[in-house]
Amino acid sequence: MTAELVRGQNHPLSQSRLEIRISAGTPIVAAAALGDEAGRIHGVEWVAHPGAPTQPGLEVSRQAAADHRLAVDLDAMTDAVHRVSVLLALPAPGGGPGPVRFGSVAAPFVAVTGLDGTEVASYTITGLEAESAVVALELYRRQGAWKVRAVGQGYAGGLADLFTDQGLPQAQQLAGSIHEAVARGLARSVQAPPPRPSDGDRSRQAAAPALGPDQGGTAPQGTPGPVSPTYGGQPAGIPGQGGGQPTYGGAGAPEPNAAGAGGPIDYSHPSRQTSAPPPPPPTAPPAQPGQPAQPVAGDATGWSMEERLYNQVWGMFEDLARTTAAYRSAVDFAESRMDKELEQVLSDPRSRIGGQGDAAREAARARHAQLVAQAREALDRDIAQLVAEAEVVEPALPPAFARWDNPVWHGYRVPMEIPMALRLGDLRLPEADRVRIPMLLRLPLERGLWIDSGRADSIDGSFNDSHEMRRLAMDTAVAHAARLLAVYPAGEFTVHVIDPAGSGAQSLAPLTQTGVLAAPPAQGAAGVADVLGRLTQRVDLVQMALRGGAADALPPGFDTSQQLLIVNDFPHGFDDRAVNQLRYLADEGPSVGVHLMMVADREESSGYGPLLDPLWRSLLRLTPVADDHLADPWVGHAWTYEPPLVPAGSQVLQQVLTQVAAARRAWNR
Numbered sequence: 001m002t003a004e005l006v007r008g009q010n011h012p013l014s015q016s017r018l019e020i021r022i023s024a025g026t027p028i029v030a031a032a033a034l035g036d037e038a039g040r041i042h043g044v045e046w047v048a049h050p051g052a053p054t055q056p057g058l059e060v061s062r063q064a065a066a067d068h069r070l071a072v073d074l075d076a077m078t079d080a081v082h083r084v085s086v087l088l089a090l091p092a093p094g095g096g097p098g099p100v101r102f103g104s105v106a107a108p109f110v111a112v113t114g115l116d117g118t119e120v121a122s123y124t125i126t127g128l129e130a131e132s133a134v135v136a137l138e139l140y141r142r143q144g145a146w147k148v149r150a151v152g153q154g155y156a157g158g159l160a161d162l163f164t165d166q167g168l169p170q171a172q173q174l175a176g177s178i179h180e181a182v183a184r185g186l187a188r189s190v191q192a193p194p195p196r197p198s199d200g201d202r203s204r205q206a207a208a209p210a211l212g213p214d215q216g217g218t219a220p221q222g223t224p225g226p227v228s229p230t231y232g233g234q235p236a237g238i239p240g241q242g243g244g245q246p247t248y249g250g251a252g253a254p255e256p257n258a259a260g261a262g263g264p265i266d267y268s269h270p271s272r273q274t275s276a277p278p279p280p281p282p283t284a285p286p287a288q289p290g291q292p293a294q295p296v297a298g299d300a301t302g303w304s305m306e307e308r309l310y311n312q313v314w315g316m317f318e319d320l321a322r323t324t325a326a327y328r329s330a331v332d333f334a335e336s337r338m339d340k341e342l343e344q345v346l347s348d349p350r351s352r353i354g355g356q357g358d359a360a361r362e363a364a365r366a367r368h369a370q371l372v373a374q375a376r377e378a379l380d381r382d383i384a385q386l387v388a389e390a391e392v393v394e395p396a397l398p399p400a401f402a403r404w405d406n407p408v409w410h411g412y413r414v415p416m417e418i419p420m421a422l423r424l425g426d427l428r429l430p431e432a433d434r435v436r437i438p439m440l441l442r443l444p445l446e447r448g449l450w451i452d453s454g455r456a457d458s459i460d461g462s463f464n465d466s467h468e469m470r471r472l473a474m475d476t477a478v479a480h481a482a483r484l485l486a487v488y489p490a491g492e493f494t495v496h497v498i499d500p501a502g503s504g505a506q507s508l509a510p511l512t513q514t515g516v517l518a519a520p521p522a523q524g525a526a527g528v529a530d531v532l533g534r535l536t537q538r539v540d541l542v543q544m545a546l547r548g549g550a551a552d553a554l555p556p557g558f559d560t561s562q563q564l565l566i567v568n569d570f571p572h573g574f575d576d577r578a579v580n581q582l583r584y585l586a587d588e589g590p591s592v593g594v595h596l597m598m599v600a601d602r603e604e605s606s607g608y609g610p611l612l613d614p615l616w617r618s619l620l621r622l623t624p625v626a627d628d629h630l631a632d633p634w635v636g637h638a639w640t641y642e643p644p645l646v647p648a649g650s651q652v653l654q655q656v657l658t659q660v661a662a663a664r665r666a667w668n669r
Helices: 158-165 171-188 305-347 357-394 407-411 466-487 505-514 524-547 577-588 602-618 652-668
Strands: 003-005 010-012 017-035 063-071 083-089 109-113 121-122 133-142 145-155 421-429 430-441 449-452 493-498 562-570 594-600 620-622 625-629 636-644
Touching: 003 010, 003 145, 010 524, 017 171, 017 505, 063 083, 063 449, 083 158, 083 449, 109 133, 109 357, 145 466, 158 636, 305 357, 305 594, 357 430, 357 505, 407 652, 421 466, 421 505, 430 449, 449 466, 466 493, 466 562, 466 594, 466 652, 493 505, 505 652, 524 577, 524 594, 562 577, 577 594, 577 602, 594 602
Parallel strands: 003 121, 449 594, 449 620, 493 562, 562 594
Antiparallel strands: 010 145, 017 063, 017 083, 017 109, 083 133, 109 121, 133 145, 421 430, 421 636, 625 636
C-alpha cells in the first residue's frame, strides 16, 4: 500500500533497509544529511554527497543525474542520529548548461521503497520557484520507530543556505566541494539523455534500461542502468561503479574509445540484468494538412494502459482549465480596454454629445466584440478537440474510471489487483458544458469523504427539500461504496454502516440485500458505540504494531482489509464520546486503512460548536446534486461537480454487488 504524501504529512516505516528513488526529468544532485533530535548537522562527515558518497547506513549517487537511487539502512545509524534528510540541488551554473531554479523544471518525484521495489511512500515536490536546493523528505526517529515526512523546503541560495539553515558551520565549504565533485563527474560522463517527450506522471517514469550484448543492442548514451542497493560499499557484482554511473579506470570499467573510432560506446555491464521497457503508447494516424490530430485513447505516458488513461484524463483536465483560463483572461482584457476607451471619450467634453462621441463609443464596443469573438473561436476550437478526445477515451476506461452507464460494467469481473484510482464523478466548466472530465481519486484513500446532505439549490435551478437531499446524499454514498467494493479484490475491502434511526434503509438496500456489508447497519446509540469502539481499537492496534516494528505480529484472523465506515444522519445517536472517536478515526484512520464517509448536514451539528470544524476540514466535501464548489489549486476555477449516480431503472449496481458478494464468500471458505 503506497502512501502519496503531501507537504508536512508523515507515514510510518516498517522496514529498516530502504531505497530512496528520485526522478526529476533533468540532471540534479542528490545528497543525504544526518541530523540529531533538533535536526542539526554536526559536521561534514554527517553528509553523504557525490564527493563522499558513503556514510554509515547511507550511500548516494556520485554524479548528477535525472534519476537516482539512494540506499538507506536505518539499523546502521548510530544512536545520535535521529533524522535522515534527502537533499536535492541543481548543479552549479559553472558545472555545465542547465536550469538554475526548480521552478523551470518538472516537479521532482521522490519515493521510499523496499528492497523489492515496493513503494512505501511517495511525494511530488510542487510549488518550487526560485529555489535551487530543496529538502525533499526526511526519515525521522520518534519513540523508537522510524517515519517518513514530506518536507519540500526550498532554498534560493542553494546548498550553502540549506546547510546553514541546518546548523552546519562549514556550509559554504561543503557546498563548494559538492559542486566541484559534480563538475568533475560531468566532465568525464557521457552525454545526458534527451528530455522526455511529456511531463506525464513522474511517479512511474524511469530511466531507459541499458541493453547488454546479450540483448542485441547498445545502451543509449547517458542512460544509466538499474542500480543495485548497497550499504556502505560498492554495488555487489558491479566493481568500479557507484550509484549506477559509468566510471573510467576502475576494475571492470570499459575502456573509452579513441577519438574518431566511430559508433557509440557501450557502457552497460555485460552481466547486468535489466527489465524490459514499457510498451510504447498507441499513436494516432497522421493528420490531414490543416486538421488537428485524431485523438487516441491511452496515448499518454505510463507503464500500463490504466496508467496511460489516468494520465490522459488529467491531461484533458489541465487542457480544459488552461484554455478556459485563457478565454476568461481575453474577455477581461477586452472589457477593461473598452472601459478605458469609453472613459477617454467621456473625459473630453467635446465628444460627450453629438455624432463624434457616438461613433467613438460604437467603435470601442465593436473592438470589444471582435476580441471576445476571437477568444471564443479559440475556445470553441479547443473544446471541439477535447470533445473528440472524450468520445474515444470514455469507452476505453476500465471499470474503476468508468461511469455506471458504461457498457464495461456489463462484463464486470472481480479484479485481482487494486486499481490506481477511482472515479468519484464528473467535472465541468460553464464555458464548456459539452466536456465532462472524470474526477479521479488515487487509491488507497488518503482522506475521508463528506456527502453534504444540507439543503441546496441544484445547478439547474431546481430546489430540493431537506428530505429529498438526505435521500440523494445516501444514494450517492451507496454508489461510492459500491464502486469501492467493486474495484478491490475479494476480501480486501470491508464496509460498515452506522444508521442510528434507520432512515437510510431504502438507499442501503443494494448493500444489505446482496450481503456485501460486514454486518447489518448499526442502529441506536448502542450500535453507534459498538462500531466506533471496534474501529478505534483496530486503529490503535495497527498503530502499535507499526511503531513496534511488528506489523506481522497481529492477532491470528485479524482482518487486514481496508475498512470503510459510512455514517448517516450525523449527529443523531452520537454522544460526546462517540464524536471524539469519530474525529479520531478521521485523523488517524486513513494511515492504517480505516476510512470515513459522512452523510451529514453541517448545520445540524452546529450545536457542538467549533469542536467539529477540524472534522469537516479533513474530509473531501461532495454534493448529491450538481454544484459549483470544487476549486482546483492550479488556476482557481470553480468546477461544477456532478455525482456518479446510477441511471434510473438500471440493475447494474445489484449485478456488480452480487458478484462481489459471491467472490467474498468463495474467498472466505
